[in-house]
Amino acid sequence: MNVKDAFPRPTGEQTESALRAFALRTSARPGPWSAGIWKAAAVIAGLTAAYAAGFATGRSRPHELQPVIVPTTPGEAPMVVRPPVLVAEPRS
Amino acid sequence: MSWDPQAFEQCFWERYPELVQFLHGLTGDRAAGEDMAQEAFARLWARGPRARPGADYWLFKVARNVALDWLKTEGRRNHRERSEPTAADPPRFTEDEIERVRAVVQELSPRDREVLLLRECSELSYAEIAEVVGRSVDAVKQDLFRARERLRQSWTERFGGER
Numbered sequence: 001m002n003v004k005d006a007f008p009r010p011t012g013e014q015t016e017s018a019l020r021a022f023a024l025r026t027s028a029r030p031g032p033w034s035a036g037i038w039k040a041a042a043v044i045a046g047l048t049a050a051y052a053a054g055f056a057t058g059r060s061r062p063h064e065l066q067p068v069i070v071p072t073t074p075g076e077a078p079m080v081v082r083p084p085v086l087v088a089e090p091r092s
Numbered sequence: 093m094s095w096d097p098q099a100f101e102q103c104f105w106e107r108y109p110e111l112v113q114f115l116h117g118l119t120g121d122r123a124a125g126e127d128m129a130q131e132a133f134a135r136l137w138a139r140g141p142r143a144r145p146g147a148d149y150w151l152f153k154v155a156r157n158v159a160l161d162w163l164k165t166e167g168r169r170n171h172r173e174r175s176e177p178t179a180a181d182p183p184r185f186t187e188d189e190i191e192r193v194r195a196v197v198q199e200l201s202p203r204d205r206e207v208l209l210l211r212e213c214s215e216l217s218y219a220e221i222a223e224v225v226g227r228s229v230d231a232v233k234q235d236l237f238r239a240r241e242r243l244r245q246s247w248t249e250r251f252g253g254e255r
């Protein structure tokens with residue numbers, strides 16, 4: 001008697017039964033590609049939602065303020081109050 | 093892209109019996125061996141047909157890793173209760189003789205047991221075994237020599253010169 005005899009291989013019938021069980025198992029499990037597709041779709045959807053949320057809540061450019069003309073007494077030039085203009089310039 | 097069902101089925105028919113035999117010997121548990129063989133095939137299925145060229149060794153590698161994990165966690169807790177002779181057992185030997193061989197094989201370390209089973213049961217070459225267990229061919233030869241010696245020694249201690 002040798003080691004091989006102590007651990008018999010499954011018969012054809014048992015292998016067929018195992019194959020049927022395996023087929024049931026894999027049919028219930030999604031394939032590898034579909035899992036990848038769902039993952040990619042989830043990432044794209046997440047990025048789109050994040051972009052849309054950022055776009056909706058993001059600050060738009062403020063309206064430029066118009067200069068205010070302050071009426072003065074007749075004969076005098078009207079006083080114009082201009083909004084401050086921020087000019088970014090390199091410091092010398 | 094997924095497996096061609098016929099190619100996969102052929103692979104299953106060719107390798108499932110060998111895997112179960114190997115895993116049964118490695119774990120000492122027939123039912124666990126069958127579950128692990130199914131798990132190995134499930135992973136092969138998930139990998140898709142690109143795994144086909146090396147599928148044979150790949151299956152043994154995966155099955156071996158699953159079995160070693162199982163041995164670490166489950167140990168051999170209830171394997172004697174769960175290991176039942178299957179209907180496929182050939183009537184050439186008595187149940188007592190079969191149990192004796194199983195008991196002696198289970199006394200080997202997993203490292204020795206795996207090379208012994210891959211050689212004696214799965215009939216892989218040294219190079220193929222080296223591929224599966226991730227060791228050099230020389231190391232496999234040494235392990236196999238040691239496994240056989242220990243098996244012989246253990247058998248003699250337990251049962252004397254009786255075969």
